[in-house]
Amino acid sequence: MLIKIPRSRPGEADFPRALYVRLTRLDYLSDSEYRRVSIEFDGIDAEKVDGTKDVEEGLFAESSHQPFALIRIITTERRFEEVLGAPPAVGTWFRLRIEPQGSGLMTWQAQMGPDGYYAQSRMSTTGGGPLLDPLEPPRGPSPRSLGAAVAKEWLPTSIAELSNRFSGATDWSAIEQILQAVPQPKKIAVRDVGQASFASFVDVAQQSYLHFDTGLPVSWNAHTAPKSMDITFANEQVVVLSHWDWDHLHAAFSIKQLLDAKWIVPSQKLGPGAARLALAIARKGNLFVWPAGKTFTGTHISLAECMGSPKNSNNTGLVLRATLQSGRDALLSGDADYSNIPVSLKTSADYLLVTHHGAAMMVGSTPIDPASNLGFAAVSYGAGNSYRHPHLLTELSHARAGWYPWRATARLYTIPRSNRYFT
Structure with missing residues (x-):
C-alpha cells in the first residue's frame, strides 16, 4: 500500500491567538553557554475551551480538529522567563498570547487538520503566563514574574482531567x-x-x-x-x-x-x-x-x-x-x-x-x-x-x-x- 505523506502548507487565518498549552519537549540547539532552545507545546484554543460547557464532547470528538495546535518557540531560557514569568520546564502548563507580528518570542504555530499538524504560520508570542494544575498539589511558592504581567490562573479542570486520564493502568x-x-x-x-x-x-x-x-x-x-x-x-x-x-x-x-x-x-x-x-x-x-x-x-x-x-x-x-x-x-x-x-x-x-x-x-x-x-x-x-x-x-x-x-x-x-x- 503506497501512502502519500502530507507536506507543510501556509497557515490559515483563524489560528487560535490564545491557547492553553502543555510544554512537551525542550531541545538545546547548541552547546554554548548562551544557547538557544527549541521549546514545544501541545495546546488547545483557550477561548473555545472557556466557551464550551462539555469540553470532551464539544472539542474532543474525533471529527473536531480546529481547536488544537502545536507551538514551537525558539529563544533562550532567560528570555522565555522574562516574557512568560516562569522557566521552561517539561510538563508545565502555560496560557500563551500569540499575534501575527510583535516583539515577542519567535514562534511557529501548527494547527491540526484532518491529516495532522501541517498548516503552519510564523507568529510571535507576546505574553501569557504559567497555569496552576488543579489536580496537582501545590509545590512551593507561585511562579515569580521577571517582567511579564503574569496572571496566576488555574488550568481549566476539564483539560487537566483529560491530561491525567491516560496516566492510570490497564488490566x-x-x-x-x-x-x-x-x-x-x-x-x-x-x-x-x-x-x-x-x-x-x-x-x-x-x-x-x-x-x-x-x-x-x-x-x-x-x-x-x-x-x-x-x-x-x-x-x-x-x-x-x-x-x-x-x-x-x-x-x-x-x-x-x-x-x-x-x-x-x-x-x-x-x-x-x-x-x-x-x-x-x-x-x-x-x-x-x-x-x-x-x-x-x-x-x-x-x-x-x-x-x-x-x-x-x-x-x-x-x-x-x-x-x-x-x-x-x-x-x-x-x-x-x-x-x-x-x-x-x-x-x-x-x-x-x-x-x-x-x-x-x-x-x-x-x-x-x-x-x-x-x-x-x-x-x-x-x-x-x-x-x-x-x-x-x-x-x-x-x-x-x-x-x-x-x-x-x-x-x-x-x-x-x-x-x-x-x-
Whole structure:
C-alpha cells in the first residue's frame, strides 16, 4: 500500500491567538553557554475551551480538529522567563498570547487538520503566563514574574482531567495476551520517515503487524519526510508507543489503519492533542496503558517501562527488545537515555535503534555493547531537521562502543536515504 505523506502548507487565518498549552519537549540547539532552545507545546484554543460547557464532547470528538495546535518557540531560557514569568520546564502548563507580528518570542504555530499538524504560520508570542494544575498539589511558592504581567490562573479542570486520564493502568492480563500472540518477526523495518521514528515487525510475506512507534514529522520538519511510504499491513495490527511525542505518533492521522490497531502505551500525562488521539483510540476499546513496574518477558519479545523522572516523557516511556527468526537480538529504545533502560533489557544485542534520533546523551551515559559483528546500529532522523540531530559526540560514543559505522535512514555521505532492516 503506497501512502502519500502530507507536506507543510501556509497557515490559515483563524489560528487560535490564545491557547492553553502543555510544554512537551525542550531541545538545546547548541552547546554554548548562551544557547538557544527549541521549546514545544501541545495546546488547545483557550477561548473555545472557556466557551464550551462539555469540553470532551464539544472539542474532543474525533471529527473536531480546529481547536488544537502545536507551538514551537525558539529563544533562550532567560528570555522565555522574562516574557512568560516562569522557566521552561517539561510538563508545565502555560496560557500563551500569540499575534501575527510583535516583539515577542519567535514562534511557529501548527494547527491540526484532518491529516495532522501541517498548516503552519510564523507568529510571535507576546505574553501569557504559567497555569496552576488543579489536580496537582501545590509545590512551593507561585511562579515569580521577571517582567511579564503574569496572571496566576488555574488550568481549566476539564483539560487537566483529560491530561491525567491516560496516566492510570490497564488490566495487565489483557496486555500479556496481546503480546503473547505477536509472531516472531522475520525482520524489523526501521522506516525512513524523516525526522521521526517508526519501526515495524515484518513477516515472511512482507506484511507489517507490530509497530514500535508510528512517527511522522510535524510541520516544522515536514520537509525531511519522504514523499510516500510503502507498507503492506497484516490483518491484525499492534502499536507499542515508546512515549507521547508527536514525532513518534503523528502517522496515526495519515495512516487510518493504525487507529484500528491495539495500542500499548506508557502511563503519562498528555497535552490536549495527544489526549484527543488517546481518547479516539480508547473509544474503540484499543488503548492499553502500561502498569507501573511491570515487565513482559516472552519467548521473543521483552517490554518494560524506563526508569526516569516522571516529568520526562522520553525517560518514562516503553523500550522493546526482540529476537528475530535468525536468532539475533534487537533493542528499540524510543527516546530514552540508555542509563534509564531497565537492566534486564539493555544487555548486548546484534541490532540497536539509536535513542532519540542520535541527539546528545546524558553525561556519563553509554550505549549497550554489540553482541556480534553481524548487526549494526540504525539511527532515524531527517537531514536538515530543526533540532540539529544527530549530535557528533553521540555518534562518536556509539563508535567507541563498537557501533561503527551506524546506518542512518537519512542520506549520509554517498549512501541514499532508505529504510534500514534488522534481519
